Amino acid sequence: MNKKKSNAAAQARYRERHPARVRAAKQKYNREHREEIAAWKRQYRKDHAEEMKAYRKRHYRETREACLRRGREWRDKNPQYHQKHTKRWHSNNKSWSHKYYEDHKEDFARRQEEYRRQHPERVKAVARDGQRKRRANKIRLFEDFTIGHESFVREFWANRCAICHLEQSGSRRKLAIDHWLPLSKGYALSIENAVLLCERCNAKKGGKWPWEVFDVRIVRGIEHLLEMQEMMYGANETKRAISN
Numbered sequence: 486m487n488k489k490k491s492n493a494a495a496q497a498r499y500r501e502r503h504p505a506r507v508r509a510a511k512q513k514y515n516r517e518h519r520e521e522i523a524a525w526k527r528q529y530r531k532d533h534a535e536e537m538k539a540y541r542k543r544h545y546r547e548t549r550e551a552c553l554r555r556g557r558e559w560r561d562k563n564p565q566y567h568q569k570h571t572k573r574w575h576s577n578n579k580s581w582s583h584k585y586y587e588d589h590k591e592d593f594a595r596r597q598e599e600y601r602r603q604h605p606e607r608v609k610a611v612a613r614d615g616q617r618k619r620r621a622n623k624i625r626l627f628e629d630f631t632i633g634h635e636s637f638v639r640e641f642w643a644n645r646c647a648i649c650h651l652e653q654s655g656s657r658r659k660l661a662i663d664h665w666l667p668l669s670k671g672y673a674l675s676i677e678n679a680v681l682l683c684e685r686c687n688a689k690k691g692g693k694w695p696w697e698v699f700d701v702r703i704v705r706g707i708e709h710l711l712e713m714q715e716m717m718y719g720a721n722e723t724k725r726a727i728s729n
């Protein structure tokens with residue numbers, strides 16, 4: 486055994502026997518050579534930029550795949566929770582998910598087409614079911630939104646247009662209650678979907694998604710207010726039920 490080798494072995498034994506001492510010595514060294522170490526690190530990063538970039542890329546790819554795989558496994562094991570969670574997430578992020586849909590319309594259409602081709606029977610069944618549901622919804626739509634709802638909504642928006650804040654005055658300027666998310670896309674008139682709009686803003690909006698027409702900040706603001714409207718309406722109902 487040559488000298489170098491036996492020295493290394495002795496060092497290894499020492500490290501093994503006195504881990505605390507080794508750690509303290511390391512910390513002391515790091516403290517005393519902070520500037521030097523930082524400079525060395527900077528130099529290292531500069532000299533190995535490409536290598537480190539490749540490493541980060543690989544690491545990202547590998548951990549990303551592992552994360553996605555774990556996610557998939559969990560999802561397969563907990564289908565109900567996942568469905569509920571997704572639904573809630575989308576209803577809390579309506580403008581995001583609709584924008585995503587609008588941006589990926591073609592992908593969705595392609596996947597849908599593929600599905601239709603593979604499962605013609607299922608598609609027919611869903612269509613029948615959808616027709617029934619739409620009919621039921623239409624009836625419910627007019628039954629559910631009462632005069633009580635209407636006056637609550639008018640008061641909530643302080644008799645002003647939700648978009649341009651035009652105030653109702655006399656009979657000339659008429660503000661009307663309208664769907665925030667359009668009926669033409671399947672959204673019923675309900676306390677969480679009812680806004681007060683002037684004729685101009687109403688006409689501008691038509692049957693389009695709000696974010697296709699109005700500024701994103703306005704859309705977010707109104708979605709927030711709609712949540713409040715729903716909450717306050719619920720609280721009001723509870724209060725009334727208690728006092729009656």
Ligand SMILES: [Zn+2]
Nearest residue numbers: 646649683686
């Ligand atoms: Zn308006």
